[in-house]
Amino acid sequence: xxxxxxxxxxxxxxxxxxxxxxxxxxxxxxxxxxxxxxxxxxxxxxxxxxxxxxxxxxxxxxxxxxxxxxxxxxxxxxxxxxxxxxxxxxxxxxxxxxxxxxxxxxxxxxxxxxxxxxxxxxxxxxxxxxxxxxxxxxxxxxxxxxxxxxxxxxxxxxxxxxxxxxxxxxxxxxxxxxxxxxxxxxxxxxxxxxxxxxxxxxxxxxxxxxxxxxxxxxxxxxxxxxxxxxxxxxxxxxxxxxxxxxxxxxxxxxxxxxxxxxxxxxxxxxxxxxxxxxxxxxxxxxxxxxxxxxxxxxxxxxxxxxxxxxxxxxxxxxxxxxxxxxxxxxxxxxxxxxxxxxxxxxxxxxxxxxxxxxxxxxxxxxxxxxxxxxxxxxxxxxxxxxxxxxxxxxxxxxxxxxxxxxxxxxxxxxxxxxxxxxxxxxxxxxxxxxxxxxxxxxxxxxxxxxxxxxxxxxxxxxxxxxxxxxxxxxxxxxxxxxxxxxxxxxxxxxxxxxxxxxxxxxxxxxxxxxxxxxxxxxxxxxxxxxxxxxxxxxxxxxxxxxxxxxxxxxxxxxxxxxxxxxxxxxxxxxxxxxxxxxxxxxxxxxxxxxxxxxxxxxxxxxxxxxxxxxxxxxxxxxxxxxxxxxxxxxxxxxxxxxxxxxxxxxxxxxxxxxxxxxxxxxxxxxxxxxxxxxxxxxxxxxxxxxxxxxxxxxxxxxxxxxxxxxxxxxxxxxxxxxxxxxxxxxxxxxxxxxxxxxxxxxxxxxxxxxxxxxxxxxxxxxxxxxxxxxxxxxxxxxxxxxxxxxxxxxxxxxxxxxxxxxxxxxxxxxxxxxxxxxxxxxxxxxxxxxxxx
Ligand code: GDP
Ligand code: MG
Numbered sequence: 001x002x003x004x005x006x007x008x009x010x011x012x013x014x015x016x017x018x019x020x021x022x023x024x025x026x027x028x029x030x031x032x033x034x035x036x037x038x039x040x041x042x043x044x045x046x047x048x049x050x051x052x053x054x055x056x057x058x059x060x061x062x063x064x065x066x067x068x069x070x071x072x073x074x075x076x077x078x079x080x081x082x083x084x085x086x087x088x089x090x091x092x093x094x095x096x097x098x099x100x101x102x103x104x105x106x107x108x109x110x111x112x113x114x115x116x117x118x119x120x121x122x123x124x125x126x127x128x129x130x131x132x133x134x135x136x137x138x139x140x141x142x143x144x145x146x147x148x149x150x151x152x153x154x155x156x157x158x159x160x161x162x163x164x165x166x167x168x169x170x171x172x173x174x175x176x177x178x179x180x181x182x183x184x185x186x187x188x189x190x191x192x193x194x195x196x197x198x199x200x201x202x203x204x205x206x207x208x209x210x211x212x213x214x215x216x217x218x219x220x221x222x223x224x225x226x227x228x229x230x231x232x233x234x235x236x237x238x239x240x241x242x243x244x245x246x247x248x249x250x251x252x253x254x255x256x257x258x259x260x261x262x263x264x265x266x267x268x269x270x271x272x273x274x275x276x277x278x279x280x281x282x283x284x285x286x287x288x289x290x291x292x293x294x295x296x297x298x299x300x301x302x303x304x305x306x307x308x309x310x311x312x313x314x315x316x317x318x319x320x321x322x323x324x325x326x327x328x329x330x331x332x333x334x335x336x337x338x339x340x341x342x343x344x345x346x347x348x349x350x351x352x353x354x355x356x357x358x359x360x361x362x363x364x365x366x367x368x369x370x371x372x373x374x375x376x377x378x379x380x381x382x383x384x385x386x387x388x389x390x391x392x393x394x395x396x397x398x399x400x401x402x403x404x405x406x407x408x409x410x411x412x413x414x415x416x417x418x419x420x421x422x423x424x425x426x427x428x429x430x431x432x433x434x435x436x437x438x439x440x441x442x443x444x445x446x447x448x449x450x451x452x453x454x455x456x457x458x459x460x461x462x463x464x465x466x467x468x469x470x471x472x473x474x475x476x477x478x479x480x481x482x483x484x485x486x487x488x489x490x491x492x493x494x495x496x497x498x499x500x501x502x503x504x505x506x507x508x509x510x511x512x513x514x515x516x517x518x519x520x521x522x523x524x525x526x527x528x529x530x531x532x533x534x535x536x537x538x539x540x541x542x543x544x545x546x547x548x549x550x551x552x553x554x555x556x557x558x559x560x561x562x563x564x565x566x567x568x569x570x571x572x573x574x575x576x577x578x579x580x581x582x583x584x585x586x587x588x589x590x591x592x593x594x595x596x597x598x599x600x601x602x603x604x605x606x607x608x609x610x611x612x613x614x615x616x617x618x619x620x621x622x623x624x625x626x627x628x629x630x631x632x633x634x635x636x637x638x639x640x641x642x643x644x645x646x647x648x649x650x651x652x653x654x655x656x657x658x659x660x661x662x663x664x665x666x667x668x669x670x671x672x673x674x675x676x677x678x679x680x681x682x683x684x685x686x687x688x689x690x691x692x693x694x695x696x697x698x699x700x701x702x703x704x705x706x707x708x709x710x711x712x713x714x715x716x717x718x719x720x721x722x723x724x725x726x727x728x729x730x731x732x733x734x735x736x737x738x739x740x741x742x743x744x745x746x747x748x749x750x751x752x753x754x755x756x757x758x759x760x761x762x763x764x765x766x767x768x769x770x771x772x773x774x775x776x777x778x779x780x781x782x783x784x785x786x787x788x789x790x791x792x793x794x795x796x797x798x799x800x801x802x803x804x805x806x807x808x809x810x811x812x813x814x815x816x817x818x819x820x821x822x823x824x825x826x827x828x829x830x831x832x833x834x835x836x837x
Contacts, residue, residue, distance in 0.1 A: 417452055639683045639690045696782075716776075750820055
């Protein structure tokens with residue numbers, strides 16, 4: 001079938017060969033014509049056999065004879081209509097009724113037709129004369145057909161009146177709409193007829209050819225095959241609809257569009273010719289070569305113009321290669337817990353860690369101190385394996401967490417029994433709570449005569465840590481790092497807690513881990529101690545870790561032995577890095593070194609950008625750090641940019657006053673001047689909105705904000721700003737906008753006009769300038785004046801509005817300090833009804 005479709009056009013010409021016009025169309029090549037002709041015939045061939053099909057060949061000559069004498073045009077049209085209706089009905093019914101059967105039948109018919117076609121081809125080659133006989137036969141068919149149609153007309157709705165009539169419309173131009181294209185709108189029929197008339201000699205053939213092809217597409221036998229075609233069309237439509245594609249002839253591609261793209265690459269991604277793309281760019285007024293880079297917005301226009309779909313990607317998408325696949329439950333195996341020891345200084349953290357290690361580590365290493373790896377594993381008497389992080393202290397814990405590596409499963413909080421709950425103890429409690437990591441209290445130094453474990457327990461109550469002895473659910477164990485008393489119980493308590501946590505990991509996947517510590521070793525190069533969190537790290541694996549990457553050259557376990565691989569919860573020293581990562585950096589195994597390098601480079605650049613953007617990097621990072629770490633109180637982070645230092649400080653002060661025990665506003669950063677891209681970067685990183693007080697975002701910042709989904713809010717009244725933040729802090733912030741910017745105008749020139757003062761010659765660049773609206777004068781994106789217009793002129797006339805793209809003259813009421821390059825912002829205030837909650 002598709003074969004036939006493909007040669008449709010040729011077929012039209014070939015259609016006439018055996019009619020009188022044949023010879024004209026032969027100029028295109030006899031062979032082809034013959035072939036096509038045959039095919040056309042073939043498709044048309046109805047079941048009855050060659051007789052019918054041979055009739056087709058003579059189609060061209062049929063025109064005058066096709067209509068039975070005595071039937072008027074009107075009558076004819078009426079009949080056709082009736083036939084059409086019947087056919088349409090039938091098409092639908094049939095399609096629904098027996099799609100499969102038809103498919104089979106059609107297949108059979110097709111095969112038959114093919115055979116016949118071949119036969120005919122032979123016959124044709126052999127004897128041309130036969131064509132005449134065929135013609136006669138065809139004529140006979142025609143009359144038959146006409147008779148049938150009349151019958152159909154009479155019994156308009158009767159089923160299958162069209163069967164076997166497929167060839168009739170082919171022969172007869174006027175029948176075409178009825179037979180071949182029942183659904184074609186009349187207009188096109190008329191058009192075609194007209195074309196036919198203009199070009200009659202050949203066109204009879206052509207027209208009939210078209211019809212034939214329609215038939216051909218529908219199948220060999222009239223009604224049945226048209227039904228088939230209708231069904232197919234229907235299916236095709238449904239398919240296209242399902243695909244969301246409207247265009248038939250074109251493949252619509254999803255074009256990945258980064259922030260900037262080289263023209264040739266853009267063409268490549270669209271699978272369009274570079275020349276076409278360049279041409280199209282030129283039509284847009286962009287004179288570029290294929291090697292030039294264009295921005296995403298321009299590229300988007302081009303992509304749309306070519307009918308493709310834009311998929312905006314950002315550089316960070318390189319990270320996607322390491323995006324996690326969720327593990328199937330089936331693949332998950334229990335893993336040892338990872339334990340961090342925390343507590344106030346000198347309460348004995350190091351002593352406890354050492355005591356446990358020395359008691360549990362294989363005797364050969366009795367020295368204990370020789371070990372340099374920042375974590376170790378021990379086995380309890382019951383055989384449970386526990387992983388201890390040998391990096392006590394909150395800094396390690398929080399810095400890791402802030403880097404996205406939550407490695408700790410259980411916190412052992414060490415409190416000295418001869419002391420009490422101290423500031424760092426409280427800090428540790430908060431950290432553990434924030435991280436939602438269960439705690440076990442180790443009451444240390446119980447060997448001391450002045451030890452008072454119960455005081456520790458009561459002290460802890462004040463910080464909402466209720467130990468088991470106080471009928472809470474936090475395990476508490478009395479220990480002594482010096483005597484070793486209670487250490488076994490402590491390990492048991494840990495094992496029990498671990499059991500409750502049901503810790504699992506999938507050892508059979510690419511490894512992911514967290515750097516516990518890293519240093520540059522003189523002899524061995526950069527070395528990182530990594531705690532494997534999921535999967536298994538193997539020698540030879542390629543990985544990215546933070547801003548570094550590498551290939552595992554060697555793995556050394558906590559006992560100093562070289563190992564081939566390390567599974568979940570196993571701490572291991574990794575050699576083979578290209579640089580030294582930082583504690584808390586996450587290690588991911590990638591497939592290729594290129595991927596690893598790409599990700600590492602991307603991260604390095606991003607970090608550099610961020611540092612550059614931050615300006616006062618440390619302060620800002622610290623702020624964000626705290627905002628992230630301190631999760632006991634939920635915080636609303638914001639960025640504030642203001643026109644002058646005074647207002648910035650006033651806002652920050654006001655912000656600090658907002659909040660209660662649950663919510664606090666944290667100003668991550670504040671500054672003076674326009675909102676820049678770096679502000680947006682920071683805001684994005686911490687999910688904060690940017691509050692602009694009498695300042696605006698510059699163009700690039702605006703774009704970035706749009707892209708990254710960072711909210712920018714503009715204010716000109718401190719009270720409004722404070723009010724909004726208050727509302728946001730209590731979760732009530734409405735998306736109401738107090739002001740709408742309706743337009744922007746750029747000052748091109750400044751004129752002095754007597755009696756009026758300074759008048760700005762402006763170009764409205766965006767939206768509309770309205771006489772009645774409020775206006776602000778922006779210089780370098782900072783609001784330097786707000787007021788109203790004294791005049792809005794278009795040429796000499798005072799007007800109420802000037803549209804974007806037009807020039808106008810503007811002057812402010814009571815304000816004269818205007819300069820070329822300044823921007824006038826035109827805004828309208830809206831009534832905001834606030835709901836009181
Ligand atoms: P860290 O700062 O929490 O790591 O505490 P250290 O482990 O460095 O211990 C501080 C001091 O307390 C050291 O002088 C230890 O010898 C001592 N110490 C630690 N645990 C115990 C204990 O269980 N009993 C006694 N008597 N002293 C201990
Ligand atoms: Mg210590």
